[in-house]
Amino acid sequence: MKIHNKLFLILFSFTFSVIAGLVVLIQWSIGQGVIDFVNAKEVKALEPLVVQFAKQYEQTPSWERVVGNGESFRKRVESQLENSQFLPRPQEGPGPRGRMMRRPPPDHIRLEEDRRPPPENIAHYALLDENKQRVVGKYLNDLKYITTPIIVNDKIVGYLAVSKRDSLVDGYELDFLQQQTNYLWFIALAAVLLTLMVTFLLSRHLVSPVKQIANGMHRLTQGNYETKLTLERKDELGQLSEDFNTLAFTLAKDEQVRKRWLANISHELRTPMSILLGELEAMLLGIREPNAKNISSANDEALHLKRLIDDLHMLNSAELGGMHYTMQPTDMALLLNTIEQKYQVVLEQHNIKIYLLNSAKHITVQADKTRLLQLLDNILMNAVHYAQCTTISLTAKNISIKGQTYLELIIEDNGVGVEQSHLSHLFEYLYRVDSSRNRQEGGSGLGLSICQHIVKGHKGEIAAEKASLGGLAIIIRLPTI
Structure with a gap:
């Protein structure tokens, strides 16, 4: 039986039972009242x-x-x-x-x-x-x-x-009682007919959006993620339709990301593998000599493939909750000084100057020190490899949001920067601003995705914005102790 028929029968049966019970009760009450009146009238006489x-x-x-x-x-x-x-x-x-x-x-x-x-x-x-x-x-x-x-x-x-x-067997009172009984049953019949109509309209009003949502859900199960409901309601069913539309939009977006992910990962894996096989085949056929230079070139492709596979494994572990963290109180002032000293030489080799502006003294964060070093390493190395910058600024300060204190890290450069339309996609898997960029310079395209997982593992937030220096700014917020 359909839900419309079930709801109609339940509502009508309940209302009919209430009306019938009230009619019987009122009829009995009127009869008893008339009999009591007759008895009192006789005593009065x-x-x-x-x-x-x-x-x-x-x-x-x-x-x-x-x-x-x-x-x-x-x-x-x-x-x-x-x-x-x-x-x-x-x-x-x-x-x-x-x-x-x-x-x-x-x-x-x-x-x-x-x-x-x-x-x-x-x-x-x-x-x-x-x-x-x-x-x-x-x-x-x-x-x-x-x-x-x-x-x-x-x-x-x-x-x-x-x-x-x-x-009562005779008299005006009996006539009055019979008349009232006839009127009462007439009113009851009118109430039942009205209930029948109202119940039908109410059940249709309630079930109609449920049917639309059920049909929309059926289309979603068939992979039609462009489905959208248009229910102009202000009740829970209206909220459910809005949630349905949000779910459909999310599924459509995830499907696009999945297709792009499959296309990108197949491309990223196929390219170094094709180059590696080509070089090995050339050496086997004697086209190229198996000398140190050619073997080193093949080894570079194998290493690039290994890095890509390692990054994919790390991301998969993060998605499945397998990226473990050893949390302990960490003095961020000491950690930032370590970062400055560690990358001083590397940045000077690329003619890049780094400036540490730390206004957050004696700040302690519950964090995994190794993961934070990995986080900052990925961001700084991205700036070194393709930002084409001459200056990197690392700013640390305290901020308060809704009563919670955060350490805010802003890593910005004066490089070429990123267009505004790309900022919201930088942390997606294998996303590159310039699709034609050299793979050796661009890396695997998974570094910022790993950074996002590390920050979320520390219950923090990460975002990309236009830098005040003209390039790209990565903003990280971590809750303090």
Whole structure:
């Protein structure tokens, strides 16, 4: 079963059950309320009789003299209820709303009727003494009675008991109850139809974007990464569609990177291998002499291939979490002084001057010293090999970002620099600004990618920007202790 049908059935079934339950509960409540009203109305109709009993008892304090026998008590009750709808016997003649009702039967027939168990809808009347003991009338243990106290001189001398009715069989109240029941079921039917329509529209409103997302996900699984959803919603489904579009864009970008990576790595591996095989084949065929110069040239290609494979292995280890770090407190001032001394001679050989501007004294970073030296070595050697610069500046300072203190290293040169469009791609695998650059000068194209992994391994950040000296600036931020 589709999710649209499931959601529709669940919502409609729940709402229908609630409506049906409320209708039954309201109907029962109205019925009980009308019955209670009828019972209270009957008690109210007998209040004059209670007053009469009180006055007579005050004159003659004996219930036997006041009410006499059961027949006399019954007649007094019927006389009080003569013009009401509460008589326990049928009458003849036009009743309320034109109903035909029978006249009172003769006394001997009426007495025989009193000996038979009365119907449940007929009320029973009794007179009780001050201890609620029966004096006269019908006071049955299996019925509930409403008792009205008879008070004489602020003292209760007895009670007039009227049994509670459990149902209605005639009168305006029954008509009212039936009318209200009809109205209630009509309202319930209208509510069910409205619920049916609202549930259908709501389920479609909720399921329609889910279907679009499901279809889009299916297209993604088939490799169609150009899929894009256009859901103009402000709820969680709208956020999900935005996340879906972000995922599709990321997958499309990663697919492009993967294809470029495969093309570049195949080119990088094929080129030195082809040169190496060509030189070896030439020497085997006697075209070139196997002297030290030719063997050294072949060895250079083998070394270049080895460096490329080593860099690929290192990157793969970093991606899989295999690049291990031995973290320990490292004094960055000492490390930077070591870097300056280490590269002083190498840079002078290339007519490059290095300037260390360290305003961050006594700064300690939790780091792997060997990896940091590898990081700075890759960046400085890139500047030496192809920046065509005469000056390299290494600046260290403290900065604070959102309450966290960082050591910021800025390595910049005054070389040819990099175009703005290339800056965001410098840390991608095998990315070269100049695709025609000599491989011997350009290296494997993986150095900056390795640098990025090292910085991330230290929970830091690395970025490339235009240098204030005119060339390229590499900015590194490492959290301090």
